[in-house]
Amino acid sequence: MENRDASLCYIVAAGMSKIGKREEDGVELFVEAFNEATNTIEPRDIEAVYVGVQSERYEHQIMYGALVAERAGLLMREAYRVEACAAAGALALHTAYMAVRSGLYKVAMAVGLEKMTSKNTEEVTDSLMSASDYYLDQLNGITIPAQYAMLARRYMHDFGAKEEDLCLIAVKNHENALYNPKAHIQRRITVEECMNSRPVARPLKLLDSAPISDGAVVVVVASEEAARRYTDTPVRILASTVSSDTLSISQRRDLTWPRAVHSAAEKAYKQARLKPSDIQLAEVHDCFTINEILLYEALGFAPRGCGYILAREGETQRGGKIPVNTSGGLKARGHPVGASGLAQIYEICQQLTKQAGKRQVDAEKAIAVNEGGVNSTAVVHVLAV
Amino acid sequence: MSAEFLSALCEGRILASKCGECGSCSLPPRRRCPECGAETGYVELPHRGRIITYSEIHVSASRAELPYVVAIAELGEARLPGIVRNARYEDIAIGDEIEVIIEKRPSESPLSCWYFFRLTKQKR
Numbered sequence: 001m002e003n004r005d006a007s008l009c010y011i012v013a014a015g016m017s018k019i020g021k022r023e024e025d026g027v028e029l030f031v032e033a034f035n036e037a038t039n040t041i042e043p044r045d046i047e048a049v050y051v052g053v054q055s056e057r058y059e060h061q062i063m064y065g066a067l068v069a070e071r072a073g074l075l076m077r078e079a080y081r082v083e084a085c086a087a088a089g090a091l092a093l094h095t096a097y098m099a100v101r102s103g104l105y106k107v108a109m110a111v112g113l114e115k116m117t118s119k120n121t122e123e124v125t126d127s128l129m130s131a132s133d134y135y136l137d138q139l140n141g142i143t144i145p146a147q148y149a150m151l152a153r154r155y156m157h158d159f160g161a162k163e164e165d166l167c168l169i170a171v172k173n174h175e176n177a178l179y180n181p182k183a184h185i186q187r188r189i190t191v192e193e194c195m196n197s198r199p200v201a202r203p204l205k206l207l208d209s210a211p212i213s214d215g216a217v218v219v220v221v222a223s224e225e226a227a228r229r230y231t232d233t234p235v236r237i238l239a240s241t242v243s244s245d246t247l248s249i250s251q252r253r254d255l256t257w258p259r260a261v262h263s264a265a266e267k268a269y270k271q272a273r274l275k276p277s278d279i280q281l282a283e284v285h286d287c288f289t290i291n292e293i294l295l296y297e298a299l300g301f302a303p304r305g306c307g308y309i310l311a312r313e314g315e316t317q318r319g320g321k322i323p324v325n326t327s328g329g330l331k332a333r334g335h336p337v338g339a340s341g342l343a344q345i346y347e348i349c350q351q352l353t354k355q356a357g358k359r360q361v362d363a364e365k366a367i368a369v370n371e372g373g374v375n376s377t378a379v380v381h382v383l384a385v
Numbered sequence: 386m387s388a389e390f391l392s393a394l395c396e397g398r399i400l401a402s403k404c405g406e407c408g409s410c411s412l413p414p415r416r417r418c419p420e421c422g423a424e425t426g427y428v429e430l431p432h433r434g435r436i437i438t439y440s441e442i443h444v445s446a447s448r449a450e451l452p453y454v455v456a457i458a459e460l461g462e463a464r465l466p467g468i469v470r471n472a473r474y475e476d477i478a479i480g481d482e483i484e485v486i487i488e489k490r491p492s493e494s495p496l497s498c499w500y501f502f503r504l505t506k507q508k509r
């Protein structure tokens with residue numbers, strides 16, 4: 001693919017609701033994000049709407065594409081929902097990207113949203129479990145946290161990481177969220193607190209886990225010509241890629257290698273004509289601490305089995321070699337499942353356009369990894385200014 | 386092919402598929418290899434194998450009794466997840482041996498039979 005082609009889709013606006021336990025319903029959270037995004041663009045220019053939502057179990061509501069178009073004053077547009085569990089948000093952006101790259105539309109909107117806190121933790125756990133293989137995992141009561149826990153157990157066994165190493169990720173991401181006014185959890189934690197937090201699926205504990213959150217994010221993309229009408233400093237999408245793996249981790253030959261993420265990242269680096277060492281900032285899918293470590297390796301930030309060493313050395317903190325999850329990540333910014341992929345994109349746009357306030361880092365090229373299931377569908381974006 | 390898996394299970398057999406070209410094994414059995422798309426054939430798995438990873442679940446909607454232990458076991462060339470009935474987290478290590486126990490379910494349950502793991506030998 002020509003590099004010239006890869007610069008044909010731009011992010012021209014983004015907005016995000018405050019993430020947390022919110023009173024509002026999902027579509028009201030969308031409006032909050034939409035109002036921010038449309039400060040700088042004409043909303044009526046939007047020709048297509050793609051909405052990532054994980055589940056109708058929380059609000060008993062599907063048809064979110066049409067619903068969002070209705071609330072945005074965009075009736076009669078192409079508008080529909082896309083789904084890949086927690087990868088739904090980035091998948092909505094991938095769909096908008098394809099719509100613009102294909103020449104079908106000049107301006108398209110990606111939306112991610114979830115209103116989870118209307119249900120209790122057991123119901124949420126059950127709803128998330130539908131992302132796993134029905135026979136192999138659901139019938140055996142193997143929850144999503146337990147799948148990540150089994151990855152963690154094996155990783156610790158194979159490479160010598162300790163539970164404390166996993167907690168380092170939580171400590172870092174909680175620290176970053178202190179400087180993000182929209183983050184769900186703004187509380188400094190210690191490794192000791194994390195180690196003493198109650199078990200969710202051993203060896204993973206409450207403070208290894210992302211919280212259950214409500215939130216919505218809007219990202220508007222445009223062709224080169226349309227982008228110029230809105231802004232002189234659009235964020236370029238250098239790559240947008242997707243790969244899929246088995247639903248059940250039990251059917252993977254190499255448990256601790258997130259192969260779909262690696263595959264999507266390889267495609268993305270190739271599209272963007274970049275290598276891992278060119279990347280200066282990353283937002284990765286840390287739904288459980290272990291996954292951030294696995295993703296360091298799949299993205300090529302650390303050799304196989306050495307992701308936890310990178311964390312120990314502090315290289316992924318702000319000010320380190322490659323800052324990861326400056327927003328606080330899913331862990332502390334919060335994890336409204338269908339919105340998280342776009343919350344990553346929102347953070348990268350804030351950083352690349354120097355609007356990240358106290359958590360600002362110096363970066364011009366960034367990568368985002370959003371995944372659904374247990375690294376079963378991986379969506380990777382490379383962005384640059 | 387999940388139906389074949391279930392009916393074989395009720396006859397006391399654990400049925401997987403194996404690719405004729407790349408040799409990879411899958412559960413539940415399927416006609417095409419997920420890796421390479423080639424056609425597969427059936428293979429029967431041994432009922433004993435080793436634990437390759439495990440967890441103990443403390444938050445769940447699907448079972449009344451918490452916590453419970455789950456594991457993935459290597460049975461011959463395939464891998465099967467399941468519940469380990471007779472062990473706590475502290476009792477288990479990677480490499481421990483399990484046996485697959487198939488049991489009949491009450492007639493009103495949607496599955497006429499299912500399985501669980503029994504820890505048989507500890508590695509240490």
Ligand SMILES: CC(C)(COP(=O)(O)OP(=O)(O)OC[C@H]1O[C@@H](n2cnc3c(N)ncnc32)[C@H](O)[C@@H]1OP(=O)(O)O)[C@@H](O)C(=O)NCCC(=O)NCCS
Pocket residue numbers: 086121125128144145185200205206207209210211212287331335337373444
């Ligand atoms: C970890 C988890 C089980 C905790 O839920 P819970 O046991 O019901 O916890 P509660 O809601 O009772 O919260 C207890 C306290 O911990 C806080 N808390 C809850 N989850 C938290 C988390 N993940 N991290 C930090 N703090 C958390 C709450 O704010 C609350 O604090 P407060 O008492 O000061 O208000 C739940 O957050 C969870 O299931 N997370 C994983 C979600 C998931 O799987 N996402 C999809 C992955 S792809």
Ligand SMILES: [Zn+2]
Pocket residue numbers: 404405406407408409418419420421422423
């Ligand atoms: Zn094959």
